[in-house]
Amino acid sequence: METNLAARYANTPEGREAESILRACVHCGFCTATCPTYQLLGDELDGPRGRIYLIKQVLEGVAPSARTQLHLDRCLTCRSCETTCPSGVRYGRLVDIGRKIVDDRVGRSALDGVRRSALRRGLLSKSLFGGALALGRLAKRLLPAGLAASIPDAPAAGAWPAERHARRVLIPRGCVQPSLAPNIDAATARVLDRARISAIAVTGGGCCGALSYHLSEHDEARGFARRNIDGWWPHIEQGIEAIVVTASGCGVMVRDYGHLLASDPAYAHKAERVASLARDPVEIVAAEWTTLLPQLAPGRNARRLVFHPPCTLQHGMQIRGVAERLLQAAGHSVLPVADAHLCCGSAGTYSVLQPGISQQLKANKLRALEAPGPELVATANIGCMTHLQSGTSLPVRHWIELIDRGLAMEPAAASAGPG
Ligand code: SF4
Numbered sequence: 001m002e003t004n005l006a007a008r009y010a011n012t013p014e015g016r017e018a019e020s021i022l023r024a025c026v027h028c029g030f031c032t033a034t035c036p037t038y039q040l041l042g043d044e045l046d047g048p049r050g051r052i053y054l055i056k057q058v059l060e061g062v063a064p065s066a067r068t069q070l071h072l073d074r075c076l077t078c079r080s081c082e083t084t085c086p087s088g089v090r091y092g093r094l095v096d097i098g099r100k101i102v103d104d105r106v107g108r109s110a111l112d113g114v115r116r117s118a119l120r121r122g123l124l125s126k127s128l129f130g131g132a133l134a135l136g137r138l139a140k141r142l143l144p145a146g147l148a149a150s151i152p153d154a155p156a157a158g159a160w161p162a163e164r165h166a167r168r169v170l171i172p173r174g175c176v177q178p179s180l181a182p183n184i185d186a187a188t189a190r191v192l193d194r195a196r197i198s199a200i201a202v203t204g205g206g207c208c209g210a211l212s213y214h215l216s217e218h219d220e221a222r223g224f225a226r227r228n229i230d231g232w233w234p235h236i237e238q239g240i241e242a243i244v245v246t247a248s249g250c251g252v253m254v255r256d257y258g259h260l261l262a263s264d265p266a267y268a269h270k271a272e273r274v275a276s277l278a279r280d281p282v283e284i285v286a287a288e289w290t291t292l293l294p295q296l297a298p299g300r301n302a303r304r305l306v307f308h309p310p311c312t313l314q315h316g317m318q319i320r321g322v323a324e325r326l327l328q329a330a331g332h333s334v335l336p337v338a339d340a341h342l343c344c345g346s347a348g349t350y351s352v353l354q355p356g357i358s359q360q361l362k363a364n365k366l367r368a369l370e371a372p373g374p375e376l377v378a379t380a381n382i383g384c385m386t387h388l389q390s391g392t393s394l395p396v397r398h399w400i401e402l403i404d405r406g407l408a409m410e411p412a413a414a415s416a417g418p419g
């Protein structure tokens, strides 16, 4: 699609990048059919092709309005449209550029600004978030059922294996996951230990930057990326072979660090290296499966389950079907689910900022997940886990916890925690 950039964007890196993305779009509309917001709202401007058109208009000089902003805000950044697109249009990148430009031009109401700022502060501060969660758990019995359901219980993390193998990886402890579900990282470390890989927990880092980036706070996101790179770099110099990011929502962001910091001469090279080392647990476990499979007790804790592939895994990283195959090979019955490509409505802060659409998507997703009659829902991202758990009595677990439980209980040298 030919685009004539307005003078104010013509010589900016974002303008040039957006122009090259727009050039790939042939306006065929195939993507519209798989867009969850178009399916719900039925408005072309709430689908990818319509949003692309809006962004193109703005880049060509049309003044954006609050309406333009609303259509972009309603996008989940689920990137289902990227998976569908036959022309390889990088929609996710385009909508991030478009949102930033529109936000800078249109601004936010005072209330919306306060809400977004409070969300960022609350979720990005480990102490604030952890404290609020601990209070919520204490008061859970006194809260209305709907609110109480959104506060997950705290499962015990279990032991973290001592460092004893020559092969080593990093597991960064993210901002919200260690408080919400500390067992996920520990279970990953135990599974990797059985694959003769030691996992080193990095506790000093912070948010991957995704939350800020998708709220158009790009500089803040770059700051988080630099802080993480500084924290991880000494381990990289000492020879770790991968950075295992156990939440796919964060993993997809870390994989983008090279792009994020491409114009920062002090960090561009390091960011590329970090991005190249980022792995989802599913990639490592699949690669080490021949070592792990003989250690799995046949039928141990085997469940009838459904797998919800997070958008960040299936569309962002383009990893599809692997966790399902591993769970099946580990003895579980993985039941088919309709419309598995559709978002559950969690999408970072979307569930707070667009609650109506988010709740409808959650209800639709849970209906599809519960239809085959599973005992449990497995997934790969903490955001999807907590979002789905708030609407179902079925347990919702990270798939790695099921592999961890399936491993025979041979003693592994272990420490009490990740340090
Ligand atoms: S499917 Fe791809 S090329 Fe077709 S309209 Fe959507 S983004 Fe453009």
Ligand code: SF4
Binding pocket: 034, 035, 036, 037, 038, 046, 047, 048, 051, 074, 075, 076, 077, 078, 079, 080, 081, 082, 091
């Ligand atoms: S990212 Fe998801 S919600 Fe946004 S336009 Fe693409 S398919 Fe639709």
